[in-house]
Amino acid sequence: MDLRFVDRNSCQDVKELDRSVKNRFNWAWLEEKDCNGDFLSDYIRKMPEAGVAWCISCQGKIVYGSTGKKVFHVHAKNSTHGKARRATKCSQSLPAIIATTKKWKTAQRNPQKLPKHFHTVLLKIFKISLKL
Numbered sequence: 001m002d003l004r005f006v007d008r009n010s011c012q013d014v015k016e017l018d019r020s021v022k023n024r025f026n027w028a029w030l031e032e033k034d035c036n037g038d039f040l041s042d043y044i045r046k047m048p049e050a051g052v053a054w055c056i057s058c059q060g061k062i063v064y065g066s067t068g069k070k071v072f073h074v075h076a077k078n079s080t081h082g083k084a085r086r087a088t089k090c091s092q093s094l095p096a097i098i099a100t101t102k103k104w105k106t107a108q109r110n111p112q113k114l115p116k117h118f119h120t121v122l123l124k125i126f127k128i129s130l131k132l
């Protein structure tokens, strides 16, 4: 596939390009961080097509013409993007099971802080996690 993106520094007017869509592209959108702590500018590229951008992590189009920048934040949350960004980056968020193990270790260091039924709860969490 031949991919071309609109460069921020180019003289191409994205507002003019997007004149047919409700939400026109705004470069300032890309200065925002998503829920993963990534700047949208790290992976979102504007395509020379009205209302369409490209995610370089997922290698897929994102249509923002009707919803605007919100769609990028929704996109950042979906699991496909999550997997793709983990594959391209080393900064990984901890899977739930490791987070649970961490809690477990902290709890072992501070046993006095444990609620009485903590072990039972933790065991349940582990059993549920293993089934997944």
Ligand SMILES: [Zn+2]
Residues within 6 Å of the ligand: 055, 056, 057, 058, 059, 075, 080, 081, 084
């Ligand atoms: Zn993506």
